[in-house]
Amino acid sequence: MNLSQAVTLYTLAQRARVQIALVAHAELKSFTLNLRTFERQLGEEGRENYWRPKLRLLKGYRFRLCSTPLPFDEPSQDYKKRFKDLYQELIKCDRIYPQFAEQARNLVRQAQLLTSASGNPILEQIHTLGLPDKSALLIKESRFVDSLEILLSKILELRHLRVVTAPQLRDEEVFDHLVIVGPMRWFPDYVVTAPRGRSLLIVRYGFLGDGWEPRVSFIPQKNRPPRLPIIPPSNEPETEVVNADELVPTIDWDAVAAQMSRQTSSDQEFVDARLFVLEDDKAVFLEVDASELVIDTRSEEVVRRVKVERLEPGLFLIVRERGSGDYIVPLANRLLGEHASPARETQKHWKGELRRAVSIKGMDHVLNGLKWMGARSASPQNIRNWMSRSDRKIRPRYAEDFQAIMRYLDLLDNVEDYWKNARRINKAHHMAGIRMKELLLVEVKKSNLGRLEQRGHQSFAFAEYETHIHAYRIIEMKPSPKHVPLSEVGTLLEL
Amino acid sequence: MLENYLYEHGGTWQRIPQWCNGFVALGQTIARRNSDDTRLVVGLAVPTRAYGAAFAAAGYVLARAELPVEQLDCTDHFLRLCNLPPQTPVIYRENDRLLKGTIEGYEQHYGSAYIVVRVNREHAKRKVPAFLATNIQISGKRFAKLPKHQTGRVVLDDIPLLRACKVNLAIRDFCLYPRLDATIIGNKKALLDELNTPLAARTVDDEFCRGTLQDILRLKERVTDGLGYRTSLRSEQGGNVKPDANETPRLVIFDGAAGFLKWRTMWRESDWIVMLDKTETRFEEAVVTLNQEYVSDRLDSSALQFPDMPIAVDMLAYEEKRR
Numbered sequence: 001m002n003l004s005q006a007v008t009l010y011t012l013a014q015r016a017r018v019q020i021a022l023v024a025h026a027e028l029k030s031f032t033l034n035l036r037t038f039e040r041q042l043g044e045e046g047r048e049n050y051w052r053p054k055l056r057l058l059k060g061y062r063f064r065l066c067s068t069p070l071p072f073d074e075p076s077q078d079y080k081k082r083f084k085d086l087y088q089e090l091i092k093c094d095r096i097y098p099q100f101a102e103q104a105r106n107l108v109r110q111a112q113l114l115t116s117a118s119g120n121p122i123l124e125q126i127h128t129l130g131l132p133d134k135s136a137l138l139i140k141e142s143r144f145v146d147s148l149e150i151l152l153s154k155i156l157e158l159r160h161l162r163v164v165t166a167p168q169l170r171d172e173e174v175f176d177h178l179v180i181v182g183p184m185r186w187f188p189d190y191v192v193t194a195p196r197g198r199s200l201l202i203v204r205y206g207f208l209g210d211g212w213e214p215r216v217s218f219i220p221q222k223n224r225p226p227r228l229p230i231i232p233p234s235n236e237p238e239t240e241v242v243n244a245d246e247l248v249p250t251i252d253w254d255a256v257a258a259q260m261s262r263q264t265s266s267d268q269e270f271v272d273a274r275l276f277v278l279e280d281d282k283a284v285f286l287e288v289d290a291s292e293l294v295i296d297t298r299s300e301e302v303v304r305r306v307k308v309e310r311l312e313p314g315l316f317l318i319v320r321e322r323g324s325g326d327y328i329v330p331l332a333n334r335l336l337g338e339h340a341s342p343a344r345e346t347q348k349h350w351k352g353e354l355r356r357a358v359s360i361k362g363m364d365h366v367l368n369g370l371k372w373m374g375a376r377s378a379s380p381q382n383i384r385n386w387m388s389r390s391d392r393k394i395r396p397r398y399a400e401d402f403q404a405i406m407r408y409l410d411l412l413d414n415v416e417d418y419w420k421n422a423r424r425i426n427k428a429h430h431m432a433g434i435r436m437k438e439l440l441l442v443e444v445k446k447s448n449l450g451r452l453e454q455r456g457h458q459s460f461a462f463a464e465y466e467t468h469i470h471a472y473r474i475i476e477m478k479p480s481p482k483h484v485p486l487s488e489v490g491t492l493l494e495l
Numbered sequence: 496m497l498e499n500y501l502y503e504h505g506g507t508w509q510r511i512p513q514w515c516n517g518f519v520a521l522g523q524t525i526a527r528r529n530s531d532d533t534r535l536v537v538g539l540a541v542p543t544r545a546y547g548a549a550f551a552a553a554g555y556v557l558a559r560a561e562l563p564v565e566q567l568d569c570t571d572h573f574l575r576l577c578n579l580p581p582q583t584p585v586i587y588r589e590n591d592r593l594l595k596g597t598i599e600g601y602e603q604h605y606g607s608a609y610i611v612v613r614v615n616r617e618h619a620k621r622k623v624p625a626f627l628a629t630n631i632q633i634s635g636k637r638f639a640k641l642p643k644h645q646t647g648r649v650v651l652d653d654i655p656l657l658r659a660c661k662v663n664l665a666i667r668d669f670c671l672y673p674r675l676d677a678t679i680i681g682n683k684k685a686l687l688d689e690l691n692t693p694l695a696a697r698t699v700d701d702e703f704c705r706g707t708l709q710d711i712l713r714l715k716e717r718v719t720d721g722l723g724y725r726t727s728l729r730s731e732q733g734g735n736v737k738p739d740a741n742e743t744p745r746l747v748i749f750d751g752a753a754g755f756l757k758w759r760t761m762w763r764e765s766d767w768i769v770m771l772d773k774t775e776t777r778f779e780e781a782v783v784t785l786n787q788e789y790v791s792d793r794l795d796s797s798a799l800q801f802p803d804m805p806i807a808v809d810m811l812a813y814e815e816k817r818r
Contacts, residue, residue, distance in 0.1 A: 001685070002692065009543045009545075172543075190542075190774040194774050194807075216778075220789070304732075
């Protein structure tokens with residue numbers, strides 16, 4: 001950023017003004033309130049497996065309507081069909097939840113009526129503003145950027161509007177008019193406190209209560225800055241108001257965990273991992289003591305490796321597609337060439353033998369045995385790492401530990417070969433990590449990082465290595481680690 | 496202090512804006528505060544982190560520049576040099592030139608001691624008496640080998656841009672004698688770009704001078720070895736951003752939430768400016784952390800006076816016991 005750009009940003013922060021425009025829509029308001037009432041009536045039962053996905057669908061649709069200026073009948077999410085299916089499911093509801101069945105079906109009928117309506121009240125309001133060239137629409141959800149851009153491109157008077165998401169408003173680009181779609185509470189404070197628009201216009205439904213205040217500020221401010229002038233809406237606020245926060249879909253951590261537990265089997269290896277929620281309704285478990293490759297668009301080192309404990313929202317995490325495991329392995333195998341297969345086989349062999357010894361004799365017995373054989377780093381955790389199926393846990397750090405393992409497993413004749421292979425794999429993984437970082441850096445330099453910020457995710461293909469990876473923005477992470485099957489670590493989950 | 500400074504905007508020179516001078520004045524105020532028992536912590540929440548740390552550091556350095564650099568004691572320095580192992584790289588200032596050299600040892604002639612500095616591969620040596628020992632600076636760099644011949648690098652002891660600032664400073668001393676006033680911890684690339692921003696000013700003699708913020712900050716990492724520096728720069732992502740035991744800066748500027756959250760447990764001997772960009776991902780976490788430090792560590796007795804900051808800047812300031 002140059003000094004002229006910084007001057008502009010300070011000027012905006014001192015002079016920008018905020019206007020509010022309220023939009024009314026009786027049917028949407030009714031659906032919103034009825035859904036809230038229904039959810040309250042369900043109470044704890046709403047968390048049960050029967051209701052959870054149903055509520056999620058209805059609430060997702062409600063949030064989409066309130067947060068994005070797309071027509072109610074916009075087909076991309078296939079809501080029409082999904083509500084039809086939901087209604088069919090609810091026909092049997094009388095037998096399970098007779099007290100909620102009729103109400104639930106009424107709600108779905110209301111949703112179906114909305115999906116048949118062609119209206120787009122927010123965009124109609126924006127249409128009336130006659131926004132000049134350098135204007136943008138700020139929307140909450142990245143995943144609707146494409147649909148909205150397509151829609152705007154078809155409307156002559158609106159095709160000049162840019163569609164942006166909040167992370168893009170950290171850059172130096174500024175707009176004459178920035179239209180914030182939805183209540184301010186849905187956006188980070190900096191949208192208003194460090195504005196990137198000369199004029200900010202909040203367009204939201206009148207039945208959504210906002211009451212925005214900055215989330216944090218210094219306790220005693222030496223110079224408390226005056227708030228940006230906020231011009232209230234000209235129309236009367238609506239009487240029955242829903243708190244805007246209630247509409248934002250929350251992450252159901254238990255549901256994700258439940259999804260995980262359905263996939264486990266008794267002989268699986270478990271590790272401690274943290275769950276990360278990513279853009280586009282994805283999630284991933286990452287092992288707590290690992291490090292991951294990220295894209296950090298605001299850092300001097302754009303592509304870098306970060307320990308899992310230091311990952312934070314806003315970084316773009318590099319992951320492979322579901323079920324395809326670690327992205328380093330194919331690259332490492334390519335580097336290993338003809339050695340790949342035999343080296344992996346020897347790894348499997350000694351690790352399998354160690355696992356077998358632990359399962360037959362027990363951890364304590366193996367631990368004592370390894371210590372007796374001279375393994376100075378032997379501990380239950382290290383033994384778990386040594387026998388792990390994880391591609392990232394290749395070998396003990398010290399040769400004497402490895403020798404002790406070989407001696408204990410009666411594989412001493414192979415010790416040199418096995419150690420050489422383990423070191424070879426280790427080196428190949430290390431080189432593959434470096435190569436992947438280089439490849440990614442080249443791709444990142446070629447790509448439009450603004451686009452990545454806008455959409456929250458991007459794919460990168462490395463044909464030479466038959467590898468396809470994705471960068472997803474981290475939205476949130478579960479604070480405490482969980483014991484999860486190793487096979488699920490690093491693979492993308494659908495929320 | 497820098498009110499008459501100009502920056503390039505759209506092909507013309509414009510006065511630097513008021514908010515930049517606000518940061519300069521803040522740096523100046525902190526520099527002139529005098530307390531050995533307490534240290535000052537100033538938190539700033541800004542619409543963009545750009546240029547805030549650089550101008551605050553400029554104000555601090557210029558205010559401190561009015562104080563003479565504590566000169567090394569010739570005898571102490573001479574003894575220190577005598578104790579260095581042979582081949583230690585040094586920079587030897589001979590008249591107005593800087594020569595690379597290595598310590599050869601010391602000699603005695605007719606009752607006087609001399610440090611012997613070798614200045615080229617042809618065995619040219621300089622015998623430096625104790626009273627000129629301060630002309631020898633230990634180099635931070637290792638020379639692969641000395642040049643075959645060297646005429647030395649001319650010492651620039653004038654910075655035109657500094658003549659235009661409203662500070663009473665000895666520019667020659669400022670150029671020649673090092674002293675670490677401030678360390679900035681942040682995004683190194685962004686900060687270096689900011690320090691290279693072209694600036695200009697008219698001196699009292701109506702001379703139009705050009706320069707950059709680096710002329711004021713005299714960043715150690717960018718100053719010719721052996722010359723005076725005033726600030727240093729550490730990357731917030733560095734593996735080891737610990738203070739140097741021999742050279743603790745009086746002021747540390749955390750330019751961004753990441754550096755503050757990562758390195759705040761160190762640098763507790765220095766005053767702090769914590770510059771937090773409201774758009775940073777970890778802004779809220781950093782504000783909460785700073786608020787906690789305020790609640791637990793502040794001294795109630797302080798009566799601090801600060802310059803007016805720009806409207807868009809939120810500020811927190813408190814004193815705590817120096818540790």
